[in-house]
Amino acid sequence: MEIVAGIDVGGTFTDVLLHHTGTGELRLAKVFSTPGRQADGLLTGLAQFDVPFADLDAVVHGTTVATNAVLERKGSRTALVTTRGFRDVLELRRRDRPTTYGLTGTYRPLVPRSLSFEVDERIDARGDVLTPLSSDSVAQVAAALRESGAESVAVCLLNSYVNDDHERTLAHELRRLLPGVEVTASYQVCPEPGEFERATTTAVNAFVRAPMSRYLDAVQDQLAEQGFARDVQVMQSNGGLIPARRGGELAVRTLLSGPAAGTVAAAAFGEAAGLQDVISCDMGGTSFDVALIPDGQPAVTAETTIDYGVPIKTPMIDITTIGAGGGSIASVDRAGILQVGPESAGSDPGPACYGRGGNRPTVTDANIVLGRIAAEQQLGTQDGFSLDREAAIEAIRTHVAEPLGLDVTAAALAIVRFANEKMANAIRMVSVDKGHDPREFALVGFGGAGPMHVAELASAVGATTVLVPPHPGALSAYGCLIADVKYDYVTAVGSDVDETTPGDVERVLSDQAELGRKTLEADGYGDQDIAVEHIAEMSFSKQLYSIRVPLGAERDGWTPARLAEEFQREYGAIYHGRNPSGTIRLISLRTVVTVKREPVEQLATATAEHPPNGERTVVFADGPHTAPVLRREALTPGQTLHGPLIVEQRDTTIVLPPATSATVHENGSLIVKVTS
Incomplete structure (x- = not known):
């Protein structure tokens, strides 16, 4: 019997699923992420299973370390070396603007111009050498790099995608002359045409290579200290796995690691339910990730943009991300207009209702005020964690209700509706904007907050079918279990x-x-x-x-x-x-x-003991309703449910609004029918 752990480290929670291949049992741990020390949350989650690490046959990991390093500009001190005359390639970009009619931008290149260096060489577009690589120039650049204090170097010579001889030689010499400095060459990570895209992809890899390597080495070492003797596997942006020892070297390929895992799992559950055309809707604590999955295969793109002015040219699942998660902060701007996100409360201090020091209202606070989350229910498996409804009420009253002249309930409903519209627009971006009708797709709702919102998102975009997998709050961890x-x-x-x-x-x-x-x-x-x-x-x-x-x-x-x-x-x-x-x-x-890895059998599991059913008042767009409250563990295959209804489980809460119905699939998924 094999024991495999799938782990997804998100901005708010770290999700761990442990799969026993012999029994088919899936066990869940959901604990707070530890900003700056992501390995701590991972180990805390694994420790909750009381399974010796030496007994683990595989540990598969999705992570946001590389993404956060780029977005927060907290990577290595990186330099760029390129062909003479082209040191401004990262500054010039494509001369686009962050807003169509804006006259200014906030672009910050990963490599400042002061750390951009040139060597004497030139290869033309046919691969013919026009100017040989100058050894004296290489030595001069190496000396300048040493003096600059660069920790990592991106090498991107003109037209190296068609003839990489100069770039190979230069990278070899820099590694020899600069021991201890990481060197990334474009022919290794992006041997493709497109001078700017190739340069920025190489620069991103160099920028995040060291922090990603340090993190993965720390995870590998700490697991090894406790008996784990195999390579940790890391999810790539293309939906596949590579060993951790390669994950640092090819760090740019892990930028969408966690979201890619969720999309792989969404495709699998969609196929199991006979839904070939689905849209994955992953609403976590900090972001909303959405991807189109036509014919059961996630759409793949050869280029995406991780941040303004930072395109990445590597194969990856085509995922659109916006700042709309459960921890997205609601505020009223100077014009008196409600805003939700992109700033997030994260896990520390978190939403006001978490009782960890946060006092600004979030989408999660709005949901607890509206009764969609109960203060007494357990979220995750973190010891000593409970919700504070009064803190959520006070945060919304102070920061949203009073500035807008609304009562607290109306303000909370406005926050949820605002967040829903932002997410609905993201769904339209990956469907309507690319020639697909969202009404012909089913939405797969997952993430810690996704199942609370996905039925309303379906109504907003005209979709009539929603699928909620058995472990929606940890679906990205499940994707790690099944990825190839x-x-x-x-x-x-x-x-x-x-x-x-x-x-x-x-x-x-x-x-x-x-x-x-x-x-x-x-x-x-x-x-x-x-x-x-x-x-x-x-x-x-x-x-x-x-x-x-x-x-x-x-x-x-x-x-x-x-x-x-x-x-x-x-x-x-x-x-x-x-x-x-x-x-x-x-x-x-x-x-x-x-x-291909061994499949994880999708079977519904029900516990013999579970809390009795209840009911509570839940506020929807048409007013308050008395809604039954069920436990997910008590549902049985073939059972039919009717909204308004709340289904609670440890990793999330599922909200079925009025005029919806759901059927329990044989693998435990809920297939929801929505009246649009």
Whole structure:
């Protein structure tokens, strides 16, 4: 029997799920995250199970360490080394603006211009050497870096994606001349066209590499001290796992680690319920993460923006994040207008009702005032944690109700409705804005606060079906349990399809697949476990954006005509219109190598003993209702529920508004029907 731990460290809570493969039992721990010491919360959660760490067969971890380091600008002191004449690449960006009609911005580059250095070299767009790499220039830059006190260096030379000889040599020399300084080269993390995007991706990896490595090393060491003898696995932004020892080196690939795990789990529960088209809605303590999952597969993007002016060009699940969580702070601005978020109370001090020193109202405080959360119910498994309803009332009265001239209940309802509209807009961004009708999708509500809001979000966007998984407050931890091991490889091509040959395509795909196999075998996986998928990034000539064209597992026989046919088919499926004519470009070739892990059996579990059912007054948009209160553990497969209704469990509270109904699925999920 294997024992596997899935762990998600969020901004407010750390969620741990322990799975016993022999019995199918899932055990939950939900404790406060420890800002600045995230490993502490992780170990506290694991310790609650009374299972010797030596008995754990795997520990799989989703983390926000890299994301927070970028957003808070708390990474390493990082320098950039690039081709002479291009030191301003991070400053110039794409000359965009944070708001369309704004004249100013607040952009702060990860690498200041004072830490940007140039070397003498030049390679043209065809990969031909115009100016050899100057050894004297390399030595001068190394001396300047040493004097600058740089802790990490990003190396990004012009056109290195087509010929990386100079960049390899430069990175090798800097590692030799600057012992103890981390060096990240763009050919390792982003060998693709797009000078600015390649530079900023490399800079982000260099910026977060040291803090991520320190954190993962601390987790690995502390677990090892208590008997755990295996590699910790880390969730990547692409929804796959890598060992912790690679997670630090490729830290940029973990930026959306936790949200990606939740999306993987949402897709799995959607498929189990026969819902192929779903939208994952993860509302935690600090943020709301939403992703489109058409045909059971999370949408993947080759580029996203983690912060204004900081695009990341690596494969990752296409997740949109806004500052709207249970801990989002409500306030009234100078114009007398209610605002909710993006600032969050986090876990310390947390919402006012947590009784940990916070006195500013949050969405969670509004929910407790409206009766959607009961003061006496247990949230999580943290010892000595209880809720203070009076503190929530006072915070809302002082900061929202009195400034707006409302009573406390009306102010709390306004906070919830404001937060819901922000989240509904995020759902429209990933669906309507990309040509999808949200009415044709089911919403999967999870996160500590998601099940309280997801039915109202469905009404707002016109969706009629909602799915709430069995452990919604810890679904990202569940995603860590079921995610596959995965590596992505990419090779830039940058030529017209008519100019490619089947031999060239086969050579690139074969090299990438072989590299993936060797890497996975070094991680301890057998060749028989490995699956390979090839993808072509293609576009019409002069188009800015490319599309991903699946090539399956085949690596040979890709003639220009066959590539063009697959591109036309995929283009038509995406845009549903007449395909334009013109030259087709093959931008790059990708290969994804995957090892499937043992599935976690989805079965409903019910406890023999549970608190008796009750009822309480809950306020909705149409006024107060007396709503029955049930325990999730008491529900049985096939049971039908009708709103208004409250379902409580240790990791969250589920709210079924009036005019909704729900059926309990055989795996314990609630399938909710909403009248929009």
